[in-house]
Amino acid sequence: MSQQTLSDVRTPSASPSAHRIFPRRGRVWATGVALSAALLAVSVLSAGSGQFPASPGEVLTGFWHGVTGTGTQESALLDATLWTVRFPRLVLGLLIGCALGLGGALMQGVFANPLAEPGVIGIGSGAAVGACTVIVLGVGSASPFILPAAAFASGLAVTLLVYWLARGSGASAVLTLVLTGIAVNAVAGAVISFLVFVADTSSREQVIFWQMGSLNGASWSAVATTALIVVPAALAVLLLAGRLDLLALGDSAASHSGVNVPRLRVLSIIAVALLTSAAVAHAGMIGFVGLIVPHALRLFTGPSHRSLLPLSALGGSLLLAVADLVSRTAIPYADLPIGIFTALVGGPVFFILLRTTLKKQGVL
Amino acid sequence: MNPLLQAENLSYSIKGKPVIHPLDVRLRAGELCVVIGPNGAGKSTLLSLLAGSVRPDAGSIELAGKPLRSWGAAQAGRLRSVMDQDSHVAFGFSVAEVVRFGRTPWRHTPQGADDEHIINAVLARTGLHGLAGRTVTTLSGGERQRTAFARVLAQQTRVVMLDEPVAAMDIKHAESTLGIARDLAREGRAVVAVLHDLDAAAAYADRLILLDAGRIVAQGAVAEVARSALLSEVYGTRIDTWIDPVDGRVRVAPARNFARR
Incomplete structure (x- = not known):
């Protein structure tokens, strides 16, 4: 009898092509092209906006002047504005957006949890503790790498702590992770408050503005130090993509399928700490980018990290470019902190995501 | 032997x-x-x-013939496959994508070149072709378990x-799954x-x-x-x-x- 059932299920009558089995491939490419195009458009628009407006054509001409070292007397002022103020700010924003988007997608893969965002679970504020210490002690001027290094050290320590505290909680993993984040954020917040309290007036002001998150005062040297950390970390992360997918099955199934889970976890956590601290070091606390971007992309192109990671990098850059454009132009002559906008959108998205995740698990 | x-x-x-x-x-x-x-x-x-x-x-x-711990993760994954009781999948991967996870240990090996063909054959053998594009998080417990079984089959281990394996399956799929398990032994x-x-x-x-x-x-x-x-x-x-x-x-x-x- 069972023999008959077997021959039933084995009949290879309908053998759909590979294209039908994996239908998302076309969409991934389309999304990548669309994001890149939007990123380019927003970049040109952003570079042309401000107290000294320029048309897209003028922006591109100014770009060409800088690359080739040409230019005329009358274009000199615009060229200088573009190359000393707007382009470094734009590029820094793209790098930080890339780091935040990628860091979020990676963290969610590592914890197999859509709510694991470096800011939400306390890694951002952990890195902030290191950065604030450097600001308050006034030792950051010695080398441009001191601030990112301090942010990385404390960010990595907090990431490992969160991982250790929230591991192996099974069905309650979502709640454990979010509650761990609350606890870590509270402690980090207390440490930062203490630092602000003991700081002198100028570094106090610096810390407060820095906490709001801003790309103000971006320079090519900030771009260079950020790129030196973000670019290698991002490339390394892309190599982990295929194995990261399997963590969705749980640790034991992933390791039975040939993944060295502890090694993958440690590598990913170091990468997240690097990406987050690089972002935090120069732009302060810009929250929720790593939450919104991968979530939106998963709905669109599926959860596979081979596409999710590069697309999150692109999407993070785009979101930050848009948020920066809005924060610079929403109120004339005022440069609002960019973190305000990402949090305004990110807060509600996080809440909706938390509710749907808990509902799916039957906790709500 | x-x-x-x-x-x-x-x-x-x-x-x-x-x-x-x-x-x-x-x-x-x-x-x-x-x-x-x-x-x-x-x-x-x-x-x-x-x-x-x-x-x-x-x-x-x-x-x-060698101590279990002396095999690397991927080597062990090419020798033995394991279907756990828990068939939960954290993100909305499709059934075909989950089955493809079973091919992970064979990446960068000559046998890894034939993945698509093997995945198709496994989907046909387990009767999952109709569900290939479905998101695993929307499946019933029994369907998820069948997907996990298909993933283990795709691993092609000795x-x-x-x-x-059949705790959540209806009697038809429980029987066909156990039938396949016995056929694996016959192979x-x-x-x-x-x-x-x-x-x-x-x-x-x-x-x-x-x-x-x-x-x-x-x-x-x-x-x-x-x-x-x-x-x-x-x-x-x-x-x-x-x-x-x-x-x-x-x-x-x-x-x-x-x-x-």
Whole structure:
């Protein structure tokens, strides 16, 4: 009898092509092209906006002047504005957006949890503790790498702590992770408050503005130090993509399928700490980018990290470019902190995501 | 022939309380070995030990002639596959994508070139073609379990370990899954499965291992282990066994004496 059932299920009558089995491939490419195009458009628009407006054509001409070292007397002022103020700010924003988007997608893969965002679970504020210490002690001027290094050290320590505290909680993993984040954020917040309290007036002001998150005062040297950390970390992360997918099955199934889970976890956590601290070091606390971007992309192109990671990098850059454009132009002559906008959108998205995740698990 | 998986003097305890008392297990190619026993007998623990998920307190485990721990993660993944009780998937991967996960250990090997063909064949064999594009998080428990089984099949290993593979499946899919498990053994693989359904265990097993309180109480051919007196004593309830007059196989069912109540 069972023999008959077997021959039933084995009949290879309908053998759909590979294209039908994996239908998302076309969409991934389309999304990548669309994001890149939007990123380019927003970049040109952003570079042309401000107290000294320029048309897209003028922006591109100014770009060409800088690359080739040409230019005329009358274009000199615009060229200088573009190359000393707007382009470094734009590029820094793209790098930080890339780091935040990628860091979020990676963290969610590592914890197999859509709510694991470096800011939400306390890694951002952990890195902030290191950065604030450097600001308050006034030792950051010695080398441009001191601030990112301090942010990385404390960010990595907090990431490992969160991982250790929230591991192996099974069905309650979502709640454990979010509650761990609350606890870590509270402690980090207390440490930062203490630092602000003991700081002198100028570094106090610096810390407060820095906490709001801003790309103000971006320079090519900030771009260079950020790129030196973000670019290698991002490339390394892309190599982990295929194995990261399997963590969705749980640790034991992933390791039975040939993944060295502890090694993958440690590598990913170091990468997240690097990406987050690089972002935090120069732009302060810009929250929720790593939450919104991968979530939106998963709905669109599926959860596979081979596409999710590069697309999150692109999407993070785009979101930050848009948020920066809005924060610079929403109120004339005022440069609002960019973190305000990402949090305004990110807060509600996080809440909706938390509710749907808990509902799916039957906790709500 | 040497066993594909050989465990000797294996023991394991949790917080000083022994869960598995020292025991030996051998899995040979071409054999479907079914582990049975009451709740808490240590069946899943035994499978986790053999799979290498947990470290034994003492004893040795050899996979394909070498200590289990000496194989790297990917090497071990090409030799043995494991279907856990938990078939939960965290993100909305499609059924086909989950099945493809089973091909991970074969990446960068000559056998890895044929992935798409193998995935198609596995989907056809498990009757999942119609669900290939569906998101696993929207599937029922039984469908998720079938997907997990298909993933294990796609891994194409010589040793296959199944922990209650049909617990959530309806009778049609449970039968076809166990049929495939037996066919895997016929193809020359060593298959070990933990089952609760004693009648199915007796029907499909080449060899039964009866576990009770962390000890092997009996093991051997179905007729030797699936005896009424032995099963009734171990499970603490009366269990009848008889020979099916049609195919001569051992049948097992609890004695249900409703009239007496």
